[in-house]
Amino acid sequence: MRAPIRIRISGAASSAIAATIAAAVLLVTAGCAQMAPGLPDGTDAIVAAPQSGDPAHPQLTPQAQVAGIGPEEGAGVVVSPAAPSLVPTPVQQIPADLGVNLYWHTIGTPAVVDATAGRLLNYVVGLGANSVAIAFPIFTDGVHPTRVYGKPDITPSPEALGRVIAAAKARGLRVMVRPLLDEANLLPSGGWRGSIAPPNVDAWFASYRSFLDPYFAVAKTQHAEEFVVATELDSFIGDSAQWRQVVADGQARFGGLITYASTWNTWDHAHVPSPVPDVGVDAYPPVHLGDSATVDQLSAAWTSWLKSRPASVLSQTAIQELGIPAQSGVYANPGSWGSANAAIEPQIQVNWFAAACQSARALHMRGLYFWMLDSNADPSNASNYPSGSFIGRGDSAIKTCFSQGWSHS
Template identity: 40%
Template sequence: MKRFVIFILPTTVLGITVAVPLIWGDHPLKFDHKRPTEVHWAGAAEDQGRVWGFGKDAPAAEDTGPKVARPWAKGSPEWGVQVYWLDDPADPETFVQGKADRIVKYVVGLNANALSVSFPFYTTGGKSNAVAARPTTPGPERLALLLDAAKRAGLRTTVRPILDEESLRAVKDGWRGNIAPSDKDAWFASYATFLAPYLKTAQEHGATEFTIGTEFNSLENAPQWAGLVEQAKKTFHGEVVYDANWDNWSKGAVPVPTEQTGVDAYFPAKSLGDDASVGDLAASWNGWLDKRGKGPQPATKLTEVGIPAQKGAYKTPGDFYTKRELNEPVQATWFTAVCQVAQERKLAGIYFWSLYFGIDPTLPTNQDTPRMDFAGRPASEEAIRKCFAQTYEVPPVQPPAAAPAG
């Protein structure tokens, strides 16, 4: 998705540049974008106070942190946050642990019961037959720190590798959903090799779910998925799922053979202006969901819901690239509307985008803050808290009807 560089001043300030998704056309792309922040590392309490979870004076990890008030259980909605993790390999393990604790504390404070950790892997071009980790890909051992912190807090967890698009941006329609490996067998073999240690970590550290692919429109009909999913299930015994892009999902069932298909929901509400009401936006959400059927949709999980806090965003909620005049109510109202629809239609859950692993989410935003971020935007945070404070019963998913004989 993106790159960033961290400079560490261990007892005072951490300057961070954090990358944020961009868009090309209707598809979210993840390129470079900066969010400067300040993080005060824990020193003597009388000198600077303490950032929760950081510093040599921090209590033992198992003794710290808040707990989810109402943990997820089967039949209840997944109220989740997508955490995007671009690793800084210069961070010692103690700093990574502190970041994990801080993020978990913030997510629990939003009344969430679930956390999905998305992180990048890389390719060299749209026709490449190989994928691989880079230094900004958190290793399995680091990933385990966040999974363990989330588990201690009672959060449901998902591990979600996602193909970075930096090497694709130079070509027309450079998006992960348009890749065309010249040898699909080789590509899937390379992908399986990359996934293997993360599946092992997900299993050993209690993840509930593993997302085996995200937004691979051009590969969804590939027969190699069946073997990849079967291989993954030998290591990981939780739910193996796939997340489709909003456009392919709305056309009908996605053919990747996983237990569940989520959807990254950035459909455009083209007719609505910045003054649209919650009701107007809810009607737009319902119109899009109706493409897959009327009424309750307990099999539908919105794995990414995000929108820039700026003017004109309802027409292009997946536009991570264009920076227009700030309008925070646009984001908060969108969040409120999708929550209302989720309750009315008994959706399986919502995961809000975006929260970046390296930032301090308690800091206020400024003009340089990426528009897609919701952390530090009080109205958006309150919309999420109110949403996640509610619950409903998600009906059992009915298996598809058998085809008539003859």
């Protein structure tokens, strides 16, 4: 991509000028190789598991089983979950889903899972959220894969995920369940989750459905509200028969709201799997504005992009991922997740979050979820976290966003 164009507008500029500039600076390129990273990659990615002996974080133990077999066991530190912080009734009653993504890859005993979930979900409640998206990694191999599976050291079992869902529900949070196809096994072969091409599509989907089934069941048992059946699987958009089977499984085993998370550019062009009843979007629209852009200028660009879909669609759409690294020059590529060597610039992230929130609220969208809170993170300490983290940075804007007046038509 070309370098960002720095544009300054007088504070007295009219809304008409702002809208015109928004349309001019927004870049949405259908063939762009950089897609929205449902799971960030490289050095600026997830938080490593805590080390043994850290008194603030009990040692995590290997998970013995994945997908349909009993809960984790092993010699772990026995700890008690934090006392629940409850979502206030007025916040629960807000129609829009106001949430964050909790990326869950913490593996340990039930006591460790409960304690970790309690600590992090209390932080989520403290932001003013009424919802949480519980994302977790799943795997397939290469750009021509044959199966879908979980890794025992990173993918939570259905039982463990159920404990996290239960902890969220106990706090009054709505729950979205989001299995995410991890790209660790795809990037070396030059692929990403939206480019995979199995030699046998039916067989791949059969494996995918088999993997999802116990997660559908635990989502129902623990009363989750929403299940995202796939995220950013662009190469499968036209496979209607296979998606109908996935949706049928979800309706039979889960029964709640079933959605699909579109990439920002396919959503913009209305290219989504037609059998999935509701679609969300992982929103990383490139905007060619410089670091000095105001919240209003950024919001005008967001609004211009979002309004490429009609109001009837927007009112049913949740932004399932909203994130950006807190670094200079990233408005032109918010899905890049930054650099481990660049300075942290919190205001970049704060302004982006505030602008997206302003647009989503004005357009009466169904909700928005900020990306992401890592399950190995400690919200009480913002130091040494990747630039994509919002802890101690954009979380101030998240709290302000959630506290503003929301309506949903």
